[in-house]
Every structure is written in structure tokens, then in C-alpha cells.
Amino acid sequence: MGHSLDNLKPLIRCPVCQKKYDPSKVVLLSEDDRKTVLHIACESCGISSLVFVSLGKMGAASFGILTDLGREEVRTFYGREPVSTDDTLAVHRFLKGFTGGVREFFPEKNRH
Numbered sequence: 001m002g003h004s005l006d007n008l009k010p011l012i013r014c015p016v017c018q019k020k021y022d023p024s025k026v027v028l029l030s031e032d033d034r035k036t037v038l039h040i041a042c043e044s045c046g047i048s049s050l051v052f053v054s055l056g057k058m059g060a061a062s063f064g065i066l067t068d069l070g071r072e073e074v075r076t077f078y079g080r081e082p083v084s085t086d087d088t089l090a091v092h093r094f095l096k097g098f099t100g101g102v103r104e105f106f107p108e109k110n111r112h
């Protein structure tokens with residue numbers, strides 16, 4: 001057994017109102033073997049948050065930060081924050097795989 005996003009989703013609660021999220025509303029921003037980044041919009045209180053889930057020997061640990069960014073604006077958030085190269089690459093991988101509105105994410109020079 002191991003950790004998977006499906007296992008983690010039911011554990012994630014809104015940091016404001018503590019309501020459990022509807023897993024279908026959880027947006028996966030990046031994921032690797034040990035770290036998952038999610039964007040979640042709470043239907044109960046309307047607060048959006050970014051949730052970072054780290055998987056380690058002790059199990060899953062998560063923390064959330066509040067954001068007023070929508071899903072489409074998260075890339076801008078990442079661009080402004082001092083994130084690691086790994087995080088940046090993870091977001092880029094996510095965006096490349098994003099099936100809707102990819103063109104809005106990338107400036108003209110990055111199109112191929």
C-alpha cells in the first residue's frame with residue numbers, strides 16, 4: 001500500500017471552516033513521489049487555498065495557505081514566490097499537460 005492522491009483527498013479540510021472538501025473540487029497542481037500541491041476552492045466559505053502535501057516515512061503531512069488566486073492564476077503565484085526549481089518544473093509539467101486554455105498560460109515565444 002502507499003500513498004496516493006485518492007487516499008489523501010478525503011483527509012484535506014478547509015483551513016478556514018474545517019469543512020471537508022469535495023474530492024472532485026481538488027485540483028492537482030503538481031505531484032511527484034514525495035510532494036503534492038493542490039489548489040482547492042471551498043464551496044462552503046468560498047476561500048481558495050493551496051495545499052502542500054508531503055509524503056515521508058512518518059506518513060503524510062500537509063499544510064495549506066490561503067490564496068485569492070483562481071486555478072488559472074496559480075502560475076502567476078508561482079512566478080512571484082521564491083520556489084525551488086523542482087516546484088517550477090512541476091508546475092510547468094502540469095501546465096503542459098493541461099488540456100484547457102494552455103495558450104493563455106504561455107507567452108507567444110514559448111509556443112512551438
Ligand SMILES: [Zn+2]
Nearest residue numbers: 014017042045
Ligand atoms: Zn471553507
